Structures are given as C-alpha cells and as structure tokens.
Amino acid sequence: METNEEMVEVYRRLWLARHHDLLVEDWKLKGKILGSMQTTVGQEAIGIGAGAALRKDDFIMSTHRNRSHMIGKGADIYKMAAEILGKKTGCAKGKAGQMLLVDGEVGALGGCGIVGGGTTVAAGYAMGFKIQKTDRVALTYFGEGASSEGSTHEAMNFASAKKYPVIFLCENNGYCLTVAQMEVTSVKDIADRAQGYGMPGVIVDGTDVMAVYEATKAAVERARRGDGPSLIEAKTWRWGGSDVGDKNEYYPEQYWKDAKNNDPIIKFEKVLIEKLILTESQAKAIEKQTKETIDDAYSQAGKDPESGADEFWSNVWAV
Amino acid sequence: MEKRKITYREAVNQALHEEMERDEKVICFGEDVASYQGVFKVTEGLLSKFGNDRCFDTPIAESAIVGTAVGAAVTGLRPVIEIMFMDWIGLTVDCLVNQASMMHYLWDGAVTVPMVLRTQGGAGSSGCCHHTKSMEAWLYHIPHMKIVMPSTPYDAKGLLKASIRDNNPVVFIEQKLLYATTGEVPADEYLIDIGTADVKKEGSDVTIVAISKMVQEALEASNELEKEGISSEVVDPRTLKPLDMETIGNSVRKTGKVLIVNEAFRTGSVASDIGIQIQEECFDYLDAPILRVTAPDVQPPYAKSLENLWLPGKDTIKEKVKELVSK
Missing domain, CATH: 3.40.50.970 (Thiamin diphosphate (ThDP)-binding fold, Pyr/PP domains)
Known part of the structure; x- marks a missing residue:
C-alpha cells in the first residue's frame, strides 16, 4: 500500500467484502443460501490489510470466516459467489461451499471449517517454500478461539524452531463461538503467547487497515529474510455473531458501542479523504460500484447450472 | 533376474x-x-x-x-x-x-x-x-x-x-x-501397483485372507494344515485401500469358504469390511459363513501370558479353518 492507487484499491476491497457479506447474510436469512454462514462484517480490515502486504505467489490459509481473507488475496468474486450458491461455475464446482472457499490462482488455499485446523498446514506451506529455497511466505488466519487448539501451539513451536516463513495472524473478536474470550482463555492478549514460542508478537488495531498492513508487512519481510515466523494479534469486533441467525444477545452493550465506533471502512475513508486521496463523492461512487459488482455476481451466478454426477465423481483420486 | x-x-x-x-x-x-x-x-x-x-x-x-x-x-x-x-x-x-x-x-x-x-x-x-x-x-x-x-x-x-x-x-x-x-x-528397480493383492500360497478348500504379519501366521497354519490333508489358499491384500476384490473374489469363488485374519480389535475392523464385500460379491459361491480371526475388543495388555491371550495367530487360524472345512 505504497501508492495512492494501492490505497484506493484497498478501500475498494473493503467495500467488496462488506457488501459481499451483507448480501450473503440477507440471502442466508431468506433461505437462498444453504449450510451455515459466518460473516466477516466488522473484521474486513484484517484480511484486506494483510492481503495487501502479500505477493500473489504467497499462500494464505483461512478460516470459516473467510471472505475478507479471500478478497484481500485477490480471489475471483464471481467464482466465489457461484460456489456459495452451489453452482457448477463455482471455484470448486459447488463441492466446497462458503466455508472451504479456494482460489489456487492467487494462493488462497483456502477456507477451513475446523477451528485451528489450518495452522499446521500453513506451517507446511512455509516449510515447502523454505526447503525449495524460494522467498515466498505463508500466512494463516486464526481466531482467538483457535489459539486454544493444540494444533495451533504445535504449529507455532514447529515453525519457530525451524524458522519457517509463516505469519500467524490472530483475529481477536473477543468471542470463541458464543463464549467471551476471558471465560475460556488464559491470557487477554494472544500476542503474549509469541514469547513462549520465541517469535515476535505484536498487537494491532484490527479495524485500522493501515496498521494491519504495516504489521503484516514487517512480519512478511522478516519471514522473507529467513528470520522465521511472527504472531500478529489484530483486535476487532464481530458484527455478525458466531453465525448468521445468532442474534448476539450475549454481547454486552459496550461491545456493540465499540464495534460501531470502530467501523474499519469509515475509519479508512476518513484517512483517504483527509489525505485528499479520495473525495467524498469518489468514495461514494466506489461504495456504489462495489455493491453493483456483488449484486451482479450473485444475480448472474444464480442463473448458472448446477453440478451433477460428472462433477460429483471428478477428482475423487488424483492421477 | x-x-x-x-x-x-x-x-x-x-x-x-x-x-x-x-x-x-x-x-x-x-x-x-x-x-x-x-x-x-x-x-x-x-x-x-x-x-x-x-x-x-x-x-x-x-x-x-x-x-x-x-x-x-x-x-x-x-x-x-x-x-x-x-x-x-x-x-x-x-x-x-x-x-x-x-x-x-x-x-x-x-x-x-x-x-x-x-x-x-x-x-x-x-x-x-x-x-x-x-x-x-x-x-x-x-x-x-x-x-x-x-x-x-x-x-x-x-x-x-x-x-x-x-x-x-x-x-x-x-x-x-x-x-x-x-x-x-x-537387484534391479521394480514397483508394485497399489491396489493389487497377492496369492501367497495356492490351495483349494479354504481361502485365508490375511493382513500384514498375519500373512506369516496364515502361511505357517496353512503348511501345517496341509499335512493334515487340508488345502488352504493364502491371499494377502497388500493394499487395504483400494482393495483388490478381484483377486480376493476369484479365490473365494474357487474355494467357497473364507477366513479373514486381522490383528486388530474385532468390532469395526478391516476384516469385518472385507467380509461384507465378499458377501456382496460372492454370496452365491459361499458354502459356509465367513469367519474372522481378530484380536478381541480388549486393550492389549503387557504381560507375556496376557498378551498371548490377546494376539491372534497360527493356532486360532488352524482351528477356524478346520471349523470351515467341517461345514
């Protein structure tokens, strides 16, 4: 995010992620989308900011709450929409759905429905990059809930011992499923855990896209240099509950106040307007245009054919 | 070679x-x-x-x-x-x-x-x-x-x-x-295709499908049974998945009787699944119920005397083959 153009692109992606998840939430509630649905509304700055600090040939491992990660890595919006609608034109022809979204073309590999299930795999991406003597890096998103999973601890210890180029990016929205973090977690700041694994641990405002970008960039540079992994904890707020349909009645009033006072898009928009990078009307136009992109993708993909037996039986085994 | x-x-x-x-x-x-x-x-x-x-x-x-x-x-x-x-x-x-x-x-x-x-x-x-x-x-x-x-x-x-x-x-x-x-x-390089079973010993009265070390036990049992006039064929699947049902099926269709030997807990064992696959594919050729030799549904204990009670082997195989032959 070194140029004005790159900053505007980040702003555009924030809106793409926002409009995307507002739409899928609406469609899910109307019964037009199957399965369970988790949204990234309120958390967009993390996936979009971190994604801007990565190269196309770097890999990300995402979570069940994955759209801003995917959009931040440059995943194809149309294929994502078609996948979520269970269509043949989807990124996995309707096999994967919203939770396991994937886009191999841009190294978005991929969504993951097992909490903490991706951290060891991401360490493996990094292992592969290092052994093959590339300067590529892997970044794994995980929540503060996944920070309690044994696999996450194994991944951090292993990666740090071997100096694998991986960034552990914890999105801390304060709720492990529906349980408040401090009821079930030994530390307030997940970044503190980094010390136990001999890696740097930093806390950033996860609703400040520039801060997420800068922290990720520093961790990526360290990884590319061969100095090993880092842990970034991005503090954020989850607007959409554990999943769509969860009415979040367990959130204290203050959580909502803080969440709404920390809208990552409004925050970044202020910066862009203050710096004269965008005018208010230009910002408004981007918001409108991204909504159209999402609306068009969903209305078009909705007309696409569904997969059938051929797709069901394809890639059962790798040849 | x-x-x-x-x-x-x-x-x-x-x-x-x-x-x-x-x-x-x-x-x-x-x-x-x-x-x-x-x-x-x-x-x-x-x-x-x-x-x-x-x-x-x-x-x-x-x-x-x-x-x-x-x-x-x-x-x-x-x-x-x-x-x-x-x-x-x-x-x-x-x-x-x-x-x-x-x-x-x-x-x-x-x-x-x-x-x-x-x-x-x-x-x-x-x-x-x-x-x-x-x-x-x-x-x-x-x-x-x-x-x-x-x-x-x-x-x-x-x-x-x-x-x-x-x-x-x-x-x-x-x-x-x-x-x-x-x-x-x-001495020269060779590969074996995954998914191919191997008939380790030919025979005509009973088929013994045995896995891993149980192949050794089955062969010893088969050799001893031969001296008693019982001919058994020992089939080693070598690959459990994909399973070579063609080779297993050919043997079962020939003998009409089958024993499956698997050193593992009995319930939900691979032996159980091989048994149902044989039943699905060879039912008309079976002259006796499909039998299994497995470990019991008990954790394997330490002491030699106890572990011996847990471990399936040659003697149980012989016993079960004789049971099949008598049917």
Whole structure:
C-alpha cells in the first residue's frame, strides 16, 4: 500500500467484502443460501490489510470466516459467489461451499471449517517454500478461539524452531463461538503467547487497515529474510455473531458501542479523504460500484447450472 | 533376474534411498528419523546422504507433523513422514480426515497432496496398549486416502516406491516384528501397483485372507494344515485401500469358504469390511459363513501370558479353518 492507487484499491476491497457479506447474510436469512454462514462484517480490515502486504505467489490459509481473507488475496468474486450458491461455475464446482472457499490462482488455499485446523498446514506451506529455497511466505488466519487448539501451539513451536516463513495472524473478536474470550482463555492478549514460542508478537488495531498492513508487512519481510515466523494479534469486533441467525444477545452493550465506533471502512475513508486521496463523492461512487459488482455476481451466478454426477465423481483420486 | 536376500527393514530403507535419489522433491521427516536414523533404523543413512534440508527431525507433535506434510505437499514436495508408533495415530486423524484427504476432491483438483505417512503397528513385544495396536480401521474409514500394509520385504519395497510416486495421500503401515524377517528382492528397480493383492500360497478348500504379519501366521497354519490333508489358499491384500476384490473374489469363488485374519480389535475392523464385500460379491459361491480371526475388543495388555491371550495367530487360524472345512 505504497501508492495512492494501492490505497484506493484497498478501500475498494473493503467495500467488496462488506457488501459481499451483507448480501450473503440477507440471502442466508431468506433461505437462498444453504449450510451455515459466518460473516466477516466488522473484521474486513484484517484480511484486506494483510492481503495487501502479500505477493500473489504467497499462500494464505483461512478460516470459516473467510471472505475478507479471500478478497484481500485477490480471489475471483464471481467464482466465489457461484460456489456459495452451489453452482457448477463455482471455484470448486459447488463441492466446497462458503466455508472451504479456494482460489489456487492467487494462493488462497483456502477456507477451513475446523477451528485451528489450518495452522499446521500453513506451517507446511512455509516449510515447502523454505526447503525449495524460494522467498515466498505463508500466512494463516486464526481466531482467538483457535489459539486454544493444540494444533495451533504445535504449529507455532514447529515453525519457530525451524524458522519457517509463516505469519500467524490472530483475529481477536473477543468471542470463541458464543463464549467471551476471558471465560475460556488464559491470557487477554494472544500476542503474549509469541514469547513462549520465541517469535515476535505484536498487537494491532484490527479495524485500522493501515496498521494491519504495516504489521503484516514487517512480519512478511522478516519471514522473507529467513528470520522465521511472527504472531500478529489484530483486535476487532464481530458484527455478525458466531453465525448468521445468532442474534448476539450475549454481547454486552459496550461491545456493540465499540464495534460501531470502530467501523474499519469509515475509519479508512476518513484517512483517504483527509489525505485528499479520495473525495467524498469518489468514495461514494466506489461504495456504489462495489455493491453493483456483488449484486451482479450473485444475480448472474444464480442463473448458472448446477453440478451433477460428472462433477460429483471428478477428482475423487488424483492421477 | 538377480535377487538379493534382505530384511523388511532394509527393504523399506532401500525404497526411501532410491526414491530420494531419483526425485529431489522427496523429503523425509518425523520424530528421531534424522540423527538417530529412526527407532527401528528404517531411515538409516538418509541424513548423511541427503542433508538436513531433506531429512530432518521434528518436535514431538504428531498433529503438526501431518499438517506440515500436507502443506509441504501442496507446494510441490513429496513428504514421507513417520509416525513412530501407530498407537499415536489418533493425534493425527483430524488432519488426515479434514485436510489431507479433503483438499484434492473438495477443492476440485486445485491442489494435490502427494504425501506418504509411514507408521508401524503390531503386538508381540509386550509394548502394552500405547506401543502395540493396529489402528488401520480408523484410517480405512477415510475416503481419498490409500492404505498399504505389506507383509514381505519384496512387497514393502515395491509398494513404498509406488506410494511415494502416488499423487494421493498414502498411509504405509509397517509391522515391528516383520522388520527383521528376510526375503528375496530383485537387484534391479521394480514397483508394485497399489491396489493389487497377492496369492501367497495356492490351495483349494479354504481361502485365508490375511493382513500384514498375519500373512506369516496364515502361511505357517496353512503348511501345517496341509499335512493334515487340508488345502488352504493364502491371499494377502497388500493394499487395504483400494482393495483388490478381484483377486480376493476369484479365490473365494474357487474355494467357497473364507477366513479373514486381522490383528486388530474385532468390532469395526478391516476384516469385518472385507467380509461384507465378499458377501456382496460372492454370496452365491459361499458354502459356509465367513469367519474372522481378530484380536478381541480388549486393550492389549503387557504381560507375556496376557498378551498371548490377546494376539491372534497360527493356532486360532488352524482351528477356524478346520471349523470351515467341517461345514
């Protein structure tokens, strides 16, 4: 995010992620989308900011709450929409759905429905990059809930011992499923855990896209240099509950106040307007245009054919 | 063709050496596999020949060993990992069922996961329940993942080489009491197709389908039964998944009677599943109920006297074959 153009692109992606998840939430509630649905509304700055600090040939491992990660890595919006609608034109022809979204073309590999299930795999991406003597890096998103999973601890210890180029990016929205973090977690700041694994641990405002970008960039540079992994904890707020349909009645009033006072898009928009990078009307136009992109993708993909037996039986085994 | 007599351990070791020499993408990692060269010395010589980039020790973290192998495989490497004892496989199952075996199919070919998980099981050395069990049935339940379980040095070498070249996740299950057994292998390179069973001994009265070390027990039982005038055919599936039902079926259609021998807990065992597949495919040819010889649904105990009660073997096989012949 070194140029004005790159900053505007980040702003555009924030809106793409926002409009995307507002739409899928609406469609899910109307019964037009199957399965369970988790949204990234309120958390967009993390996936979009971190994604801007990565190269196309770097890999990300995402979570069940994955759209801003995917959009931040440059995943194809149309294929994502078609996948979520269970269509043949989807990124996995309707096999994967919203939770396991994937886009191999841009190294978005991929969504993951097992909490903490991706951290060891991401360490493996990094292992592969290092052994093959590339300067590529892997970044794994995980929540503060996944920070309690044994696999996450194994991944951090292993990666740090071997100096694998991986960034552990914890999105801390304060709720492990529906349980408040401090009821079930030994530390307030997940970044503190980094010390136990001999890696740097930093806390950033996860609703400040520039801060997420800068922290990720520093961790990526360290990884590319061969100095090993880092842990970034991005503090954020989850607007959409554990999943769509969860009415979040367990959130204290203050959580909502803080969440709404920390809208990552409004925050970044202020910066862009203050710096004269965008005018208010230009910002408004981007918001409108991204909504159209999402609306068009969903209305078009909705007309696409569904997969059938051929797709069901394809890639059962790798040849 | 020139042949050499080598041990099962040497056969696995040779396969690793040859494949790592052939393809620089093949790497080998796990607990104690590098400097110590494996607790059973199966990875002997790999570190000194291929260096620490391609053969290295890991933390004692089985879940991360499998997870990192999956990730590294996606980036283009061909990891061969070792889980030292199969009793610890429970620590890895999440990653096998939810990542390794999922990615190629559910991501519709966006990636491949060419990895081999080597491990070893088997009772008979008073290892007690954390160093003894054969847990292949847990993995057998997972789709998109091959399972190889060889019983001889020849099979072990040819099948491991094929497993390393396979583009799917493969679990390769060795047997601790087989490591010291010997057999002839060709001096020249050879591969064995995954998914092909082998008739280890021909016979006409009863088919014995036996897995891993139980093949040895079945052959001994078969030889002794022959002296009593009972002819039994011993079929070694060698690969549990995919299972070569053609070879098994041909034998069952010939003999009409079948015993399945599997050193594992009885309920939900691979033996149970092979039995139902035989029933589905060969029902009209069966002249007797399908019988199984397995371990009981009891944790394997330590003391020799107790472990012997747990472990299936030659005598039980003979008894069950006689029961089948009498029907």
